[in-house]
Amino acid sequence: MVARIFVVGLALAALAVPLIATEAAVDLSGLVTVSGRAAANAVVWLDAGAASVARTPNAVLRQRSLKFAPQVLAVRAGTVVDFPNDDRVFHNVFSFRDGKRFDLGVYPVGSTRQVTFTNTGVSRLFCNIHPNMAGYVVVVDTPWFATSDAEGRFHIVDVEPGTYTWQAWRATGPVASGSISVRAGAVLEVAWP
Numbered sequence: 029m030v031a032r033i034f035v036v037g038l039a040l041a042a043l044a045v046p047l048i049a050t051e052a053a054v055d056l057s058g059l060v061t062v063s064g065r066a067a068a069n070a071v072v073w074l075d076a077g078a079a080s081v082a083r084t085p086n087a088v089l090r091q092r093s094l095k096f097a098p099q100v101l102a103v104r105a106g107t108v109v110d111f112p113n114d115d116r117v118f119h120n121v122f123s124f125r126d127g128k129r130f131d132l133g134v135y136p137v138g139s140t141r142q143v144t145f146t147n148t149g150v151s152r153l154f155c156n157i158h159p160n161m162a163g164y165v166v167v168v169d170t171p172w173f174a175t176s177d178a179e180g181r182f183h184i185v186d187v188e189p190g191t192y193t194w195q196a197w198r199a200t201g202p203v204a205s206g207s208i209s210v211r212a213g214a215v216l217e218v219a220w221p
């Protein structure tokens with residue numbers, strides 16, 4: 029009888045292993061709307077607490093067809109952003125209001141400049157040759173962030189299951205926030221009124 033109980037105990041211990049293994053990272057999908065309409069270029073992120081800081085590859089924000097592309101670039105703090113001029117005319121890139129302040133000067137087609145975004149916050153980008161050019165670099169302190177596409181959809185990949193505070197930014201509205209329980213199949217709906 030004692031032996032049988034021991035065997036049952038071993039079997040339960042074996043079961044426990046796959047239960048822990050199901051806590052693998054998951055992808056969190058979501059939809060951003062403003063007044064009920066899908067909204068592009070919103071940045072959504074999950075607060076990470078003391079997440080480990082990995083080295084991030086350089087991000088790229090181009091000047092092309094008299095626009096910044098992408099118009100909104102989200103990066104993790106510490107990321108170097110390349111600003112190549114992929115257009116047919118000279119451009120300048122500067123940020124003077126919030127976030128990182130810099131002025132890359134006027135530079136020609138085919139050349140690039142770099143800026144390291146160390147601190148969290150939003151930098152507004154302008155070009156002093158083309159007043160209609162506007163862009164944003166949104167710096168977050170988490171590995172879990174994404175930018176909504178033209179259909180308002182976003183995907184935050186490789187999230188450890190758990191409960192998180194989420195935040196969402198867009199250029200013309202207040203920051204939104206809430207709580208989300210992240211598990212397989214979870215969906216985050218970010219809706220500005």
Ligand SMILES: [Cu+2]
Pocket residue numbers: 094118119120155156157158161
């Ligand atoms: Cu320009």
